[in-house]
Amino acid sequence: MSRRSTRRRDGLSLSETLPDRGLFALVAMVGFLAALTLAGACGARALSARWAGGAAQLVVIQVPQPDQPARQASGGVQAPGEQSRADAVQAALVSLPAGSIVHRLSAQELGNLLEPWLGSGLKGQTATSPSAMPLPAVLRVELPDSTLPPATLEQDLSAVAPGVIVERNSLWSTRLHALANSLLACAGLALLSVCGVATLITGLTTRAGLASRRDVITTLHGLGASDGYIAGRFARRTASLAFGGGLTGTVLACVPLFALLQITAPFTAEADGVPATATQNSLTGQDAFLGSMPSDLLIGLGCLPLAAALICWLTTQLIVRLWLRRLP
Known part of the structure; x- marks a missing residue:
């Protein structure tokens, strides 16, 4: 009975056509990698701003x-x-x-x-x-x-x-900034690669669904179903799967991120003048993870599932509309 009700809600039977588990799992893995890449980029930028900024203002003078x-x-x-x-x-x-x-x-x-x-x-x-x-x-x-x-x-x-020997740390500051910029560039390329993988996965999944439901789609299109209706049905399905997969991958990535935050907490605490033991104790609280994570990283992690859904929605819309235009 539930299967029949699902078919009524989904006139194209996309729940049986599209490889739900495969798309969900692949997007979850892509979201996991994207979350780790985003965390690495935010960490590189934060550490560069903290250490490079302090080193630029420091001069050491040795007097023999x-x-x-x-x-x-x-x-x-x-x-x-x-x-x-x-x-x-x-x-x-x-x-x-x-x-x-x-x-x-x-x-x-x-x-x-x-x-x-x-x-x-x-x-x-x-x-x-x-x-x-x-x-x-x-x-x-x-x-x-x-x-x-x-x-x-x-x-x-x-x-x-x-x-007298005067050591200026501005040179090291410049090198740290260059290193941070290169890390950010690598992180940007990695994010672009992840987006490309998500687009490719969505495209292959959508084409598989179109091929398996070709007769039904051709009939509906011949009876007057608009391209926007058919593309919208596919796009909503893939977007919902991508959102769930991206959310799952982001949540799973929070586990290693929390471990990394506990490891790096003593370094950031000593830089701020806070005892490392006090910071480690504070990380064991209920809101430790959200409180210790940078705000820009939290915003980025929250946007990852939405970005995955948007990429899949746009990709599906484009592929389905192009496929429908080629119908006789």
């Missing part, structure tokens, strides 16, 4: 022999009131843009930085220790947003303390 006098007195003895090389370089940084933050790393901070390579023996040592390793003074400069250090900064500091 920081405790030596800026101007060597006779006999190598620092004259009374004469600045050390590190203090002279720090005082010369007044030429930086207003709002710049200058921080000189302490011996403890330098020891923490060098511990992975030289062990923990440098922790707590001072320049006056008998076995102290000669370390340069390291000045960390954070520039305000959209500002650059003077082009002659290294020359000016070398005049005060020869041998």
Whole structure:
């Protein structure tokens, strides 16, 4: 009885003609791949904006022999009131843009930085220790947003303390932006490929349905059924299957996406100054997944099933109308 009622609702019996399970499963797999690709693109853009933006405003200055006098007195003895090389370089940084933050790393901070390579023996040592390793003074400069250090900064500091090394991270920022742009371009090509696969699948499915129902469609068309009616029946059927498949694939993709968010949460939390343990605990809440996912990614994932339905609807409309035009 239910089969007969289904046929009455669908005059072309498309529920039996179109390979429902095959189209649904294929669109679900395509939606799964599209969701992962979209997540990768959003993640690349977010990380590039976070890390590249911060690196562009960072300048690191190394001052060898920081405790030596800026101007060597006779006999190598620092004259009374004469600045050390590190203090002279720090005082010369007044030429930086207003709002710049200058921080000189302490011996403890330098020891923490060098511990992975030289062990923990440098922790707590001072320049006056008998076995102290000669370390340069390291000045960390954070520039305000959209500002650059003077082009002659290294020359000016070398005049005060020869041998000063100035490391600008703007070059790395440019490379990070180029890498992010290439990743976004690859993600765009992958999305276009996914759209092409969905179009091809829909076209093959529609042509199979037209071939199997050729006699019925020819009869209805000869009795006066319009091209729009027949194409609309096919298009609504494929669009509904594509929407369900795209929704299923998107939901399935949320499982690995949630796992990736838990893995990357400590990195983004430390960048924002939030303890990693606190962020991991917050991810275990009921709304953790939606709260930790970027808003643009949520919007993109929500649009994927609609995009799949639209692609299938347009493809089916085009193929059916072209097929009907060729009828005698």
